[in-house]
Amino acid sequence: HTSWVEGVAHLPGRRQIITCAVHDSLRLWDVESGAQIGEDWRDGSDLLTGVRSMALSPNGKMIVSGSRDNNNVRVWNVEARKVIAKWEGHTKFVGALSWSADSKQVLSGSWDGTARAWDVKSGKTVLVIKTGHEVVQVVIYSPDATKIATGGLNENAVKIWDAKTGELFKTLKHDHQVYSLAWTLEGKKLISGSFD
Numbered sequence: 001h002t003s004w005v006e007g008v009a010h011l012p013g014r015r016q017i018i019t020c021a022v023h024d025s026l027r028l029w030d031v032e033s034g035a036q037i038g039e040d041w042r043d044g045s046d047l048l049t050g051v052r053s054m055a056l057s058p059n060g061k062m063i064v065s066g067s068r069d070n071n072n073v074r075v076w077n078v079e080a081r082k083v084i085a086k087w088e089g090h091t092k093f094v095g096a097l098s099w100s101a102d103s104k105q106v107l108s109g110s111w112d113g114t115a116r117a118w119d120v121k122s123g124k125t126v127l128v129i130k131t132g133h134e135v136v137q138v139v140i141y142s143p144d145a146t147k148i149a150t151g152g153l154n155e156n157a158v159k160i161w162d163a164k165t166g167e168l169f170k171t172l173k174h175d176h177q178v179y180s181l182a183w184t185l186e187g188k189k190l191i192s193g194s195f196d
Helices: none
Strands: 005-010 016-021 026-030 051-056 062-067 073-077 082-087 094-099 105-110 114-119 125-130 135-141 147-153 157-162 168-173 178-183 190-194
Touching: 005 051, 016 051, 062 094, 062 105, 105 135, 105 147, 114 135, 114 147, 135 178, 147 178, 147 190, 157 178, 157 190
Parallel strands: 051 094, 094 135
Antiparallel strands: 005 016, 016 026, 051 062, 062 073, 073 082, 094 105, 105 114, 114 125, 135 147, 147 157, 157 168, 178 190
16 A cells, blocks of 8 residues: 555455555555565556545445545455445535444545445435534444444534434533444443544
8 A cells, every 4th residue: 555554354264364554545465475466456447546444244244435536435245356336415525424233324425424224235314414523533333223323523523323213312522523333242331533
């Protein structure tokens, strides 16, 4: 990569990883040798540039990505390394992505301040949350997919929402923007990382 790496995903059952970088594309790597496998990933004939976010489906068959060159969520077939769908709806680029545990929905967070839940099969938006964050830096489903957590710039906080209605349950303040979130396996605790 020619710039900082924004994401890494390990392919289940393989000695391979996929990476994305902020001024670059998706790349597949052999973990043993450290060598790149094949070319940088392309969307048709276009080289994907400025990938800010990606998330691998729980079954390892699809990956979603968001990049600076448009406001779409791209859905990739991992084996073919090809775009199989583009989901449109955000007005600024997508900087955060997360899959539900059952692979039926994807969350996207954008620099437009919204989080969207997408139905994977139809590619339709099923929920839009106006988060109050100026920039949504991170989104994540709870393990049982009943809650959504968001973090970002402005209103420096973790916000927890109802995944069906978009109702705000709780706000957990930070002194600076929130960049990372992880639920514990039983879904009773949420861990957040911030500039503070």
